[in-house]
Amino acid sequence: MPGIVDNHVHVAAAAFELQTYTCNFSAYGDLEALLANIRKCAAETKPGDWILGESWGSGLYGRLSDATALKMLDEASGDHPVLLRNDSIHDRWVNSKALALAGITKDTPDPKSGKIGRDPKTGELNGLMLERAGELVERVVPAMNANPTVEAEADALAVGIRFLNSQGITGFNDAGVTHSPGTFSDVRAYRLLDKRGGLTAHVALSMLVDPDGPALDEIYADRAETNSALLNMNFAKIMVDGVMVSHTAEFIDPYLPDEAHGSDFRGMTKISGERLTRLVKELDRRGVSVKMHVAGDGAVRMALDAIAAARNANGTNGPIHTLAHAGYIADSDIARLPALNAAVDASPTVWYPGPILTGTEAVIGQKRANRFWPFKTFAENGVVVAGGTDWKTLPGEFSSLWDGMQGMVTRRNPRGAAPGALWPEQAIDVATMIRFYTINSARAMGADARIGSIKVGKDADLVVLDQNLFNISPDRIAATKVDMTLFGGKTVYERK
Secondary structure, eight states: OBOEEEEEEOHHHHHHHHHHOOEEOOTTSOHHHHHHHHHHHHHHSOTTOOEEEEEEOGGGHHHHTSHHHHHHHHHHHTTOOEEEEETTSSOEEEOHHHHHHTTOOTTOOOOTTEEEEEOTTTOOEEEEEEETTHHHHHTTOGGGSOOOOHHHHHHHHHHHHHHHHHTTEEEEEEEEEOBOTTSOBHHHHHHHHHHHTOOOSEEEEEEEOOTTSSOHHHHTTTHHHHOOSSEEEEEEEEEOBOOGGGTOSOOSSOOOOBTTTBSSOOOOBSSOHHHHHHHHHHHHHTTOEEEEEOOSHHHHHHHHHHHHHHHHHHOTTSOOEEEETOOSOOHHHHTHHHHTTEEEEEOSSOSSSSHHHHHHHHHHOHHHHTSOOOHHHHHHTTOOEEEOOOBTTSOGGGSOHHHHHHHHHHOBOTTSSSOSBSSGGGOOOHHHHHHIIIIIHHHHTTOTTTSSSOOTTSOOOEEEESSOTTSSOGGGGGGOOEEEEEETTEEEEEOO
16 A cells, blocks of 8 residues: 555654653553552652653543542652643643642642643642643653753654654654754754655654744744755644643533533633734745644634635635644534645544543533544545544554554444444545545645655555455454555565
C-alpha cells in the first residue's frame, strides 16, 4: 500500500517526553490504582526527586476536584514533588510539595488561558492545573527546563522517525514546532537532520503561533533556508480551545450544570475570534497552511469563520487549512468544510469507547458526547479527513495508528478495554479509512502531487504488510504488522 501519512504527530516533543515521563500507568484505572502506582514509583525514585508520570483518566476529574484526593496523593508520594498529566495531555495533577515549590497558594490568580484547580465546596487547592496553569509548575521541574543541544535533539528526532517508519509512516506533520532564531529551536534540529541525510519521511513543520508570542516575521525568518525536498515550514499551529473533560473546550451549547461552572458555561477559548481571524488572514496571505486545535463545536465554528474571512480577503486559491480534533461539529458546519477548502485532522485515536469518552459524557451528557467523529457523514459530504495519531503527546493506547484504523471501521475499542460501540452508524469501510491515512493526509500537507498514492511519477513510498486489510475481519486490523517500509524506493525499515 502507499506509505502512510500521519497528519498529526509530535516527534520533537516525543524526543523529550520519552525520557521525562517515567512513571507510567493506565488511564483506565481508578484513583486507588493511580495511587498504588505512585507509591511504587516513589519507592523506586531517589529521595526528594520529582515523580513525573502519565496518564490519569478523564473520568477522574470529579474525584480529583475534591481536595481530599490531594491529601491522598501527598500520602502516596512521600517527600517527592509529583506532576502527573492526564490522557488528553492538556491538564496536570500535582501534589502539595509541587505546589509549594511553584509558589502556588489558594490566593494565586489563574494565569491567562489556564485555571488553578480549587475544591468547589471549600475553595482549597486540589492540585488540578488546567491548560496553561500547568506551566506554573513545569517551570520549576529541572528535567523540563534543560534544553538539549541541536545535535542531541537531531539524534532524538532520528530515533522518533525510525519508530514512525516501523509503523509504515513515510510522511507526517509535526503539529507544534518551536523556532526563535538565536535560541532553542526544533527547526534547527530538523534542518541538521535533513543536511545529514537522516530524514526518512516527508515532514511538514507546523510552527506554534501564540498571539502573545514571537511575531510571524521572527517565526518564519528562516523559512527559505529550511524548506527543502523533504522539509516544509509553510505551516502553522494555533491553539483555539482546550479539551472537553476539563470544561476548556468551547461548545455552542452549555455544559451540564455543576457547582464550579454554573448552568450556562460553554467553555473557554485561548484566543478571541477577532485575533484568530486576523492571524489566519495574515498566515493565509503568506501562503502558510494553518492547523487549528478545535475540540468543541463552538471552536470549530470560530475557526471556520476565520478561514471564511481569509478566503474573502485573499481569494480562494490559498493553502488548505486544517481543523485538528474536530470530532464535535454542528451539522450545519459540515458543508462549510469543503466549500472553504478546509480539512479535518482526525486525531487522537479516540473514536471508540474509552476513558476520554466517559469523561466527556460526564460533562456534556451521554447523548451529545456520543455524537463524536461523524466519519461517514464527512466522507459523504466530500470533506477531506486527514488521519493522524497525536503520537507521542498522548499515551500509546490513545495515539496508536493501527488501533485508530481499526476503530474507524468498527467504532469499538480495539483492545477490548471498554464495551459497546460509539455511534456505529458512522463506521466507514476499509478503503475509505486507507484514503484518510494516505492521499487525504498528503493533500492536507500540500504534498499529494508527490505522495499518498501509488502512481507513476510519484515518490516510491511504499509499505508491505503481513496481511491484506481487505481480506481480514475488521477486528484484526489492529494486529497488523509492517514487514517493510520503503521511502523514495529505499528500505528504511524491515521487520526481523
